Amino acid sequence: MSRSKPTSRGSGVSVGQVLLHLLPAVFLFALFAGVGILHVTSRVLVVDMGYRLSKAEAEERALTRENDRLKLELATLKNPSRLEKLAREKLGMSMPSGPLVIGLPAELPGKKRNAHVEARDARGVRVAERGSAH
Template identity: 65%
Template structure:
């Protein structure tokens, strides 16, 4: 063997090395990309879990506030409380029995309604007007 043939065996070209390393580099790059995608997706899932937990806690809080407000509304609308407020704060009293006007649930026909209040002597079905005891409106 000559020196030329042995020098060709010992010398390695850069292109040959790159061709041998290329599959390994591509495989490593593929594994790195898949790993980064997996980690990114897991981080997004954990973040979404935290967001869901906060939204559920806010929903429970709002439901509790809504229930409390419904109870407060029912308490404020209680007839006994309204009557007490009307008497104590507004100075209202129960009207005398003769000052109460009772109307039926029937609506009068169109065109038959008059602008003035009906007198007690008129006999209209469903309408009863009590005397006012000499006091005006």
């Protein structure tokens, strides 16, 4: 029996040939890895945007509730009966008697009124003044 010695150049396969055969497989692996990384990144961004949207919607609902509460509070504060009660109790005001209420004629567009208008009640007390001060 004779043994044959392996030769490094004769029938052996070179490293360059092996790399040439593996190059398409390495390229496909790199391509799939890149696509996978892009897919995972895009999914993470979508989930993050979903969380942001959910947070913004919750904030919008809270602001809408606050706006509704403030509108109700404003309507309550502007209630004429409440204002009249405050004027009577806290400020000591009362409704004027008949002769003290003076109605002024409506202004016509383009026509100016006197700069100084003064009204007096039956006792000669100045009630309202408009224009320059004396």
